[in-house]
Amino acid sequence: xxxxxxxxxxxxxxxxxxxxxxxxxxxxxxxxxxxxxxxxxxxxxxxxxxxxxxxxxxxxxxxxxxxxxxxxxxxxxxxxxxxxxxxxxxxxxxxxxxxxxxxxxxxxxxxxxxxxxxxxxxxxxxxxxxxxxxxxxxxxxxxxxxxxxxxxxxxxxxxxxxxxxxxxxxxxxxxxxxxxxxxxxxxxxxxxxxxxxxxxxxxxxxxxxxxxxxxxxxxxxxxxxxxxxxxxxxxxxxxxxxxxxxxxxxxxxxxxxxxxxxxxxxxxxxxxxxxxxxxxxxxxxxxxxxxxxxxxxxxxxxxxxxxxxxxxxxxxxxxxxxxxxxxxxxxxxxxxxxxxxxxxxxxxxxxxxxxxxxxxxxxxxxxxxxxxxxxxxxxxxxxxxxxxxxxxxxxxxxxxxxxxxxxxxxxxxxxxxxxxxxxxxxxxxxxxxxxxxxxxxxxxxxxxxxxxxxxxxxxxxxxxxxxxxxxxxxxxxxxxxxxxxxxxxxxxxxxxxxxxxxxxxxxxxxxxxxxxxxxxxxxxxxxxxxxxxxxxxxxxxxxxxxxxxxxxxxxxxxxxxxxxxxxxxxxxxxxxxxxxxxxxxxxxxxxxxxxxxxxxxxxxxxxxxxxxx
Amino acid sequence: xxxxxxxxxxxxxxxxxxxxxxxxxxxxxxxxxxxxxxxxxxxxxxxxxxxxxxxxxxxxxxxxxxxxxxxxxxxxxxxxxxxxxxxxxxxxxxxxxxxxxxxxxxxxxxxxxxxxxxxxxxxxxxxxxxxxxxxxxxxxxxxxxxxxxxxxxxxxxxxxxxxxxxxxxxxxxxxxxxxxxxxxxxxxxxxxxxxxxxxxxxxxxxxxxxxxxxxxxxxxxxxxxxxxxxxxxxxxxxxxxxxxxxxxxxxxxxxxxxxxxxxxxxxxxxxxxxxxxxxxxxxxxxxxxxxxxxxxxxxxxxxxxxxxxxxxxxxxxxxxxxxxxxxxxxxxxxxxxxxxxx
Numbered sequence: 001x002x003x004x005x006x007x008x009x010x011x012x013x014x015x016x017x018x019x020x021x022x023x024x025x026x027x028x029x030x031x032x033x034x035x036x037x038x039x040x041x042x043x044x045x046x047x048x049x050x051x052x053x054x055x056x057x058x059x060x061x062x063x064x065x066x067x068x069x070x071x072x073x074x075x076x077x078x079x080x081x082x083x084x085x086x087x088x089x090x091x092x093x094x095x096x097x098x099x100x101x102x103x104x105x106x107x108x109x110x111x112x113x114x115x116x117x118x119x120x121x122x123x124x125x126x127x128x129x130x131x132x133x134x135x136x137x138x139x140x141x142x143x144x145x146x147x148x149x150x151x152x153x154x155x156x157x158x159x160x161x162x163x164x165x166x167x168x169x170x171x172x173x174x175x176x177x178x179x180x181x182x183x184x185x186x187x188x189x190x191x192x193x194x195x196x197x198x199x200x201x202x203x204x205x206x207x208x209x210x211x212x213x214x215x216x217x218x219x220x221x222x223x224x225x226x227x228x229x230x231x232x233x234x235x236x237x238x239x240x241x242x243x244x245x246x247x248x249x250x251x252x253x254x255x256x257x258x259x260x261x262x263x264x265x266x267x268x269x270x271x272x273x274x275x276x277x278x279x280x281x282x283x284x285x286x287x288x289x290x291x292x293x294x295x296x297x298x299x300x301x302x303x304x305x306x307x308x309x310x311x312x313x314x315x316x317x318x319x320x321x322x323x324x325x326x327x328x329x330x331x332x333x334x335x336x337x338x339x340x341x342x343x344x345x346x347x348x349x350x351x352x353x354x355x356x357x358x359x360x361x362x363x364x365x366x367x368x369x370x371x372x373x374x375x376x377x378x379x380x381x382x383x384x385x386x387x388x389x390x391x392x393x394x395x396x397x398x399x400x401x402x403x404x405x406x407x408x409x410x411x412x413x414x415x416x417x418x419x420x421x422x423x424x425x426x427x428x429x430x431x432x433x434x435x436x437x438x439x440x441x442x443x444x445x446x447x448x449x450x451x452x453x454x455x456x457x458x459x460x461x462x463x464x465x466x467x468x469x470x471x472x473x474x475x476x477x478x479x480x481x482x483x484x485x486x487x488x489x490x491x492x493x494x495x496x497x498x499x500x501x502x503x504x505x506x507x508x509x510x511x512x513x514x515x516x517x518x519x520x521x522x523x524x525x526x527x528x529x530x531x532x533x534x535x536x537x538x539x540x541x542x543x544x545x546x547x548x549x550x551x552x553x554x555x556x557x558x559x560x561x562x563x564x565x566x567x568x569x570x571x572x573x574x575x576x577x578x579x580x581x582x583x584x585x586x587x588x589x590x591x592x593x594x595x596x597x598x599x600x601x602x603x604x605x606x607x608x609x610x611x612x613x
Numbered sequence: 614x615x616x617x618x619x620x621x622x623x624x625x626x627x628x629x630x631x632x633x634x635x636x637x638x639x640x641x642x643x644x645x646x647x648x649x650x651x652x653x654x655x656x657x658x659x660x661x662x663x664x665x666x667x668x669x670x671x672x673x674x675x676x677x678x679x680x681x682x683x684x685x686x687x688x689x690x691x692x693x694x695x696x697x698x699x700x701x702x703x704x705x706x707x708x709x710x711x712x713x714x715x716x717x718x719x720x721x722x723x724x725x726x727x728x729x730x731x732x733x734x735x736x737x738x739x740x741x742x743x744x745x746x747x748x749x750x751x752x753x754x755x756x757x758x759x760x761x762x763x764x765x766x767x768x769x770x771x772x773x774x775x776x777x778x779x780x781x782x783x784x785x786x787x788x789x790x791x792x793x794x795x796x797x798x799x800x801x802x803x804x805x806x807x808x809x810x811x812x813x814x815x816x817x818x819x820x821x822x823x824x825x826x827x828x829x830x831x832x833x834x835x836x837x838x839x840x841x842x843x844x845x846x847x848x849x850x851x852x853x854x855x856x857x858x859x860x861x862x863x864x865x866x867x868x869x870x871x872x873x874x875x876x877x878x879x880x881x882x883x884x885x886x887x888x889x890x891x892x893x894x895x896x897x898x899x900x901x902x903x904x905x906x907x908x909x910x911x912x913x914x915x916x917x918x919x920x921x922x923x924x925x926x927x928x929x930x931x932x933x934x935x936x937x938x939x940x941x942x943x944x945x946x947x948x949x950x951x952x953x954x955x
Contacts, residue, residue: 056722144688145681145682215803218903219805244909248787248902257799433669455680476690
């Protein structure tokens with residue numbers, strides 16, 4: 001046994017020696033760090049926790065929300081949604097005019113903007129960007145719908161951009177297309193080439209920040225663009241740190257590892273309130289939650305698809321269902337109060353286009369009235385309390401939703417209860433996201449919990465309910481939300497699309513929402529609040545959109561990160577995340593040595609008598 | 614696991630080739646290699662068609678909540694090559710594999726082989742280091758627990774191991790994050806603030822490695838400990854130990870030179886099987902610590918679904934398991950003289 005002891009002693013000796021050998025290194029590193037900290041001009045760093053994925057950064061093809069957001073930080077657009085109202089405001093284009101026939105748009109491009117490599121930004125760059133999208137199929141991947149209707153794009157001089165469209169297009173003052181430098185992108189023949197993600201390409205930009213480092217799946221690092229035409233941001237460096245788990249990100253905020261976080265759940269948001277040095281921000285969001293009713297959906301060839309229960313073709317039944325669902329309870333109990341009551345499909349954040357049903361048309365929550373309506377419509381209650389349709393079919397409906405989303409789980413419970421109260425039995429079928437997509441695309445549902453994020457331009461939210469939005473016979477080829485197809489709605493949709501007078505257009509947009517509402521093909525439950533939190537000890541304020549109560553990160557613009565104001569040079573100074581590395585590793589090794597040594601000692605003390613020599 | 618192995622060996626015992634000495638060994642090796650190759654081909658074929666049964670439409674995932682018109686969607690399908698018949702897609706895929714081309718990711722638009730390459734190293738580093746430490750700790754504790762069976766040490770160690778083994782990895786990870794209170798970084802493998810140079814970068818990675826590695830270690834070591842303990846217990850009443858003691862050998866000599874080597878055999882199998890799984894990563898721990906490994910890649914790819922990535926990962930993972938199984942079988946023949954001379 002002695003030689004075992006001596007071996008253990010040797011191991012401990014080696015480990016201890018190793019640890020001691022590293023201590024001077026730790027000392028040096030700590031000293032270096034101290035010197036580093038004493039330097040007066042520490043860069044001010046804004047660290048943002050990113051909890052959604054980035055596919056890649058090529059602005060022509062990048063589709064995921066976080067990737068397009070990066071595009072907003074580094075590239076300027078012709079116009080962008082304003083900070084105060086999220087309405088079209090000047091960016092690269094100082095001003096714009098339309099011809100009397102509304103088919104020709106002339107943008108005056110500002111002359112004081114520069115690319116980060118020093119070259120001037122001109123109208124020719126914008127013309128190149130749009131023409132590349134017109135001539136190259138791959139360039140249309142991300143934002144092709146904005147140019148689908150373009151006839152020609154020219155730049156008669158460095159300060160003028162002229163776009164001619166085939167038909168009137170109301171979204172012309174908010175083209176959500178980042179403008180790229182021609183001298184960098186023109187030589188790139190294949191836009192699918194992974195090299196388009198290299199810093200030599202996406203590092204040349206003209207937005208408030210310039211990308212300086214991109215470690216895929218880990219982080220992105222930007223420096224403030226000192227030559228930005230609006231003026232340099234107040235922070236020197238922006239970091240987007242990728243978190244796969246929101247709980248870990250929340251923990252990182254508490255521990256000061258990140259400065260801002262969004263997409264919090266109501267529970268996380270509540271837990272962060274009142275925490276020292278943390279401020280929370282509850283803002284109106286741009287997403288709506290709803291329940292879709294399968295009213296007998298059809299594909300774009302007008303052929304019935306899916307296996308929806310045919311009883312839902314009856315508008316009276318759909319209205320009774322809508323009346324038996326209480327959005328207020330969903331907002332209060334499921335959303336923890338962090339949502340706004342639902343109406344039309346465009347949320348109140350876009351106030352110009354938002355529509356709420358007038359009191360006399362609203363399907364107000366009223367179980368008794370819904371029961372009466374069903375009685376009158378001939379839906380007779382059976383022995384078990386479940387109604388039978390006039391044709392003899394029992395009112396048994398399936399309700400599908402996301403299995404992994406607490407909102408869907410709890411909403412399904414409430415809705416099942418309410419519908420049971422009006423004599424409808426509900427079978428909950430909560431499934432994976434992919435399965436849910438397949439089911440809803442193929443029309444294989446009766447009731448489905450769904451929802452979409454909307455844009456400042458109302459076109460997208462409305463297009464989700466047009467006849468053309470419906471999929472083809474294979475269940476593919478378009479994006480519909482409700483499968484709605486109604487000539488009256490489509491006519492209103494077409495009118496708003498070609499109307500360039502803002503007030504008149506808003507009128508059509510609201511009428512379209514009213515028409516959709518009247519057919520009870522969906523029940524908009526609520527508009528999510530965007531729940532965010534930030535380190536108030538490091539940042540005193542951010543520019544919100546819309547003002548004064550908007551969001552910091554979930555914006556259609558760069559205002560939040562551009563308008564971030566550090567709370568004071570000392571607190572906001574970037575305390576390097578990896579600065580204590582050496583010290584902590586050494587401490588870790590010491591702890592391990594102590595533990596292992598302790599374990600060995602305990603092991604030896606615990607020996608039974610017959611094991612001793 | 615050890616049982617399956619034993620029955621596999623039982624059939625090897627009656628293999629007539631085994632009795633022919635040198636040629637038999639060569640033949641045995643060739644057979645095992647051929648079996649492994651056949652398994653990998655089967656994996657490629659199965660992987661391709663099985664993933665096509667997955668629900669979800671990659672294009673629908675890519676365009677969701679983005680203004681897109683039907684024409685754009687059709688173009689996207691064509692770009693991704695998913696407008697072609699499945700058999701044609703399979704043909705392209707199979708031919709591509711032999712040129713080392715695993716296809717291009719639908720979502721990231723990059724070669725799958727590059728993406729797997731980038732993610733393989735972090736996973737091997739994390740799961741590999743946790744596995745090596747878990748083996749060392751597990752075997753050490755397992756041997757001591759068995760040798761002192763029914764003692765307080767044995768009962769305490771078995772209890773701790775069983776508890777940690779049944780704790781959900783993500784929960785333990787989050788707990789460690791909270792308890793360590795920012796001492797170790799909570800995400801990723803690199804810090805944007807790490808200085809330049811190999812030394813600084815290396816230390817930075819080590820710093821990030823601590824928490825995920827400890828989490829995995831805590832969960833992993835139990836199985837090695839329990840297997841080692843039970844197989845050593847199985848040997849402890851064997852006659853040859855009595856003989857060894859009768860020869861006057863010291864107790865620790867009996868343990869280290871007689872009991873442990875024999876009890877190690879089932880553990881070796883377990884170790885090799887686990888090494889095959891090293892590349893598959895630990896999805897939940899990688900998620901909690903945002904560790905950029907293969908587990909995360911697979912999880913993200915499932916959401917598209919990003920079929921080329923899933924297929925590529927499947928082939929690499931299955932290949933690693935097949936290879937390690939083959940090595941385990943070959944090594945077992947070297948380690949256990951009874952198999953060779955039978």
